Amino acid sequence: MRITLIAIAMLSYSLPAAASCHAEPLAKDGACPSGFFTSGAYCVPSTGARRAIKRLNSCPSGFFSSGNYCVASTSNEAIAIPKVGGSCPSGWYTSGKYCLRQP
Template structure:
């Protein structure tokens, strides 16, 4: 009885961690595309090799905690399991914390 329960808990933990990562999706093109993306029309599209990291457009000069700069974008670092959005106004939504010009999802 304990083994199925432990497996179910492990699956839930892995699923929630994966959902918390920055989404890997096309981004509006701002200058050159970030590492792991290619230009297609007015977008930067993740490469098909599966090596692309989640990215957001850079706001100001820095990137949020867990991200690094790649041109006009911030890419999620390999060990980062958090999602970030650009901050709108002075605060962040419930469950998110401020990191420079961004809001980062709490674990």
């Protein structure tokens, strides 16, 4: 029983990291990006949609512009977050106004 509980706990901690590689809903800002559909105030990914982020001027390396968003290119697995301040967190690298990390 104890081993089962430990295994379940470990799995629950690993799921968010795995989920970060998939498209997630975004706050709607104009038209939804390619591969997403409107659901209230959100853009929700369709099955097989690529990750998208809010566009800050130009898109980071490995992403293309789709309205007010940047969508990951087919071969791109990088995770992108907006850069805050002058540098990125440890393990991340700068691409324009974004910080990127390989999963």
